[in-house]
């Protein structure tokens with residue numbers, strides 16, 4: 493694939509020269525062509541495909557904000573190129589995924605796609621990115637397959653695989669003496685993969701799963717499940733619910749009076765970007781994630797202060813992932829002096845990037861998924877405070893990836 497791409501690059505360079513010549517003689521009545529977007533000096537066309545409405549709407553907005561923060565902090569350029577954004581609201585709607593992605597890739601002819609949040613939408617995007625060879629950076633969706641069997645040289649992720657944050661939580665529950673648990677999650681790829689990762693880490697240490705409840709996405713009617721949890725009395729509950737749904741679940745769980753008797757644990761999406769709306773109901777919840785609100789590193793301090801200044805809000809894990817998507821693209825483009833068609837060297841530089849992320853040190857596995865710390869956090873006074881490291885420099889097992 494890389495060899496084929498190299499050839500395409502050569503052709504594009506030649507046609508770029510021809511086009512420039514065409515423009516020069518436009519005054520003589522010869523038809524002038526617009527400069528192609530890939531020419532040096534022309535803006536890089538960045539397709540942004542995120543949910544901007546619905547239960548994941550705030551997540552999409554935060555990712556977009558932080559991507560633009562990075563660009564602004566770097567002279568409004570990445571790798572020497574100014575940027576032109578084409579934005580699509582994917583509404584976290586898998587059925588619309590192929591059309592939305594095709595629009596960006598084929599009609600708008602973007603140079604790179606940044607997206608998305610929802611694992612089901614991501615799978616549609618992944619298929620098209622693999623078929624077209626378009627560079628794609630995933631700033632959230634954790635669909636395991638994107639960096640396992642469906643990995644590709646042109647697909648990178650700056651967030652996590654769904655396995656990563658939830659696998660270490662099994663040990664956290666066992667260490668806390670919770671020997672049985674109920675799983676409550678959304679019924680779609682991400683919910684199922686988080687549940688499976690938790691189960692893997694938990695049952696191998698002797699934890700027992702009492703029941704599993706799968707709620708259709710994006711429904712937030714949790715009451716009947718909470719009633720069953722109260723009846724079954726497990727030692728703890730594991731959940732993956734995010735965005736607007738997480739606000740509702742945490743409040744409902746506290747209101748049902750379950751919080752003290754049956755502690756609610758989850759991957760950290762349960763309490764990231766949601767704490768202000770959850771208020772007192774979230775206090776004391778423990779979660780695992782690749783970010784926390786009080787990490788002690790200079791990149792985090794600068795990032796947090798600038799985000800607050802720009803957007804008058806505290807950043808969260810989604811902001812970090814969007815910021816790092818821009819940082820990763822910057823590393824790649826710098827290595828090829830902004831020539832997005834120099835794919836082999838672009839991908840090589842991105843794959844070997846060592847990002848000084850606000851989350852702490854971050855590198856990439858052979859399948860282009862982050863290798864990163866997973867922190868154990870506890871909500872204290874409205875913040876996700878780091879109380880330990882649940883797994884250090886954790887890589888996704890990444891089985892089945894063949895870079896062809």
Ligand code: PHB
Nearest residue numbers: 610611633634682734761
């Ligand atoms: C996903 O669908 O992969 C997903 C969505 C929201 C999150 C995390 C994962 O917060």
